Amino acid sequence: MPHGLFRRAAVPVVLAASLLTGGLASPASAQEPVDLCETLAVTITFDDAAYAGGDTATLTITVTNNGPNALQGLTTGSGGGQPNELVWDSSNWGELDSTDDAPGMSIGAGETRTVAGTGLVPATAADYGNVYVLAPFLLKDGSNTCSPAFTAEADVAGKVGDLTGKAVNVRNGAGVRGAIIAVYEISEESPCRAVTTSGADGVFTFTGLPAGHYIAQYVPPHGWRGTEGYSEEAAVGADNRPLTFRIERGASGIPYESPAGCPDIAPPTSAPPTTSTAGIAPAAQGRTAPALADTGGVPTELVPVGLGLLLAGGAAVHAARRGRARHPA
Structure with a gap:
C-alpha cells in the first residue's frame, strides 16, 4: 500500500523459554546466562518498499552484539499465520538457521553481522495494505534469559x-x-x-x-x-x-x-x-x-x-x- 502504511511496534509477548527455543535447548547450557534483550540490537529491512500478494520478499538482517562476551548459536524462529504476516522460516535466513543440524550464528562482543533472508507475502496482505515480519531471537542452547523480537514492515498495494x-x-x-x-x-x-x-x-x-x-x-x-x-x-x-x-x-x-x-x-x-x-x-x-x-x-x-x-x-x-x-x- 503506497499510502496508509501501518508500522506497528513490536508487541510484548510473554513466552516460555522452551516455546521460544522450539525444543532446541539442550539440558546443559554451554554459555553463561545472557540477557539478549540488553545485549542484542537487530534491524530488519525489506528489499522493496511495496509488494503484491504472492511475491517473495528479500530481507536484510543486521545483528549487533553489544554485550561483553561472544554469543554462540544465535538463531531465530519462523513466522506466518496472520493474514498479513510474512511467511518465512529461519532455514532461509542464512546463519540464523534454527534447524537441528545448523550451528546458528557466532558473533563476537561488539561485532556486527549481516545476513539475507526471504519470505512469502501472503495474498491476504492486500486486504490490510501491508506485510510485516516479527522475529524472536534466542540461543540454541537455551542460555538466554530474555528473548527480544524485532519487526519490519512494508506496503502491499492492491485494494x-x-x-x-x-x-x-x-x-x-x-x-x-x-x-x-x-x-x-x-x-x-x-x-x-x-x-x-x-x-x-x-x-x-x-x-x-x-x-x-x-x-x-x-x-x-x-x-x-x-x-x-x-x-x-x-x-x-x-x-x-x-x-x-x-x-x-x-x-x-x-x-x-x-x-x-x-x-x-x-x-x-x-x-x-x-x-x-x-x-x-x-x-x-x-x-x-x-x-x-x-x-x-x-x-x-x-x-x-x-x-x-x-x-x-x-x-x-x-x-x-x-x-x-x-x-x-
Missing part, C-alpha cells in the same frame, strides 16, 4: 476502500455538522492524506483510500469540544469499522491552522453562513456562539477551528515503529 464515521452529540446521539476530519498515514512522516467535514447529519466519508491503517483526527465546530480525545486509529480494508467522534458543548481552545500537506481549507472569514451545508461554514473569529439546547444542531455562527494542535499528534503517532519486544524466558 482500496472507504472510511466513514460520524460526529455525535454525546448528550442525545444526534449528528453534528461542521466537524473537520483529517486522515493521516501512519508512518514516520505521518503525511496528511485527505480532509473532509461532517454533513448536516454528522456523517463524513473518505472514498478511495488504499487499504491500510490510518490516524483520523478531528476538530469539532465552534462551541463544541471532544469528550474522548481528538484522534482515533482507523482502518480501510479487512479491519474497517465506522468511526464515532463524541462531542459536547464547550470551547475546544484549538486555534485555526490549515493542516500541512492536506487539501487547502479556507480559514474562517467574517461572513457567517446563512444555510446548513456539508462543507465548511466560516464565521467571525473570536465571537461567542449563542447558547443553544443540546439538540444536535450547531450555532448559526459556526467557526470551524483548525487542526493546528492535532498536527503534532499526527506526526508523533507511531514515531518509532520498528521497536523490539521483550520476551522473558
Whole structure:
C-alpha cells in the first residue's frame, strides 16, 4: 500500500523459554546466562518498499552484539499465520538457521553481522495494505534469559476502500455538522492524506483510500469540544469499522491552522453562513456562539477551528515503529 502504511511496534509477548527455543535447548547450557534483550540490537529491512500478494520478499538482517562476551548459536524462529504476516522460516535466513543440524550464528562482543533472508507475502496482505515480519531471537542452547523480537514492515498495494464515521452529540446521539476530519498515514512522516467535514447529519466519508491503517483526527465546530480525545486509529480494508467522534458543548481552545500537506481549507472569514451545508461554514473569529439546547444542531455562527494542535499528534503517532519486544524466558 503506497499510502496508509501501518508500522506497528513490536508487541510484548510473554513466552516460555522452551516455546521460544522450539525444543532446541539442550539440558546443559554451554554459555553463561545472557540477557539478549540488553545485549542484542537487530534491524530488519525489506528489499522493496511495496509488494503484491504472492511475491517473495528479500530481507536484510543486521545483528549487533553489544554485550561483553561472544554469543554462540544465535538463531531465530519462523513466522506466518496472520493474514498479513510474512511467511518465512529461519532455514532461509542464512546463519540464523534454527534447524537441528545448523550451528546458528557466532558473533563476537561488539561485532556486527549481516545476513539475507526471504519470505512469502501472503495474498491476504492486500486486504490490510501491508506485510510485516516479527522475529524472536534466542540461543540454541537455551542460555538466554530474555528473548527480544524485532519487526519490519512494508506496503502491499492492491485494494482500496472507504472510511466513514460520524460526529455525535454525546448528550442525545444526534449528528453534528461542521466537524473537520483529517486522515493521516501512519508512518514516520505521518503525511496528511485527505480532509473532509461532517454533513448536516454528522456523517463524513473518505472514498478511495488504499487499504491500510490510518490516524483520523478531528476538530469539532465552534462551541463544541471532544469528550474522548481528538484522534482515533482507523482502518480501510479487512479491519474497517465506522468511526464515532463524541462531542459536547464547550470551547475546544484549538486555534485555526490549515493542516500541512492536506487539501487547502479556507480559514474562517467574517461572513457567517446563512444555510446548513456539508462543507465548511466560516464565521467571525473570536465571537461567542449563542447558547443553544443540546439538540444536535450547531450555532448559526459556526467557526470551524483548525487542526493546528492535532498536527503534532499526527506526526508523533507511531514515531518509532520498528521497536523490539521483550520476551522473558
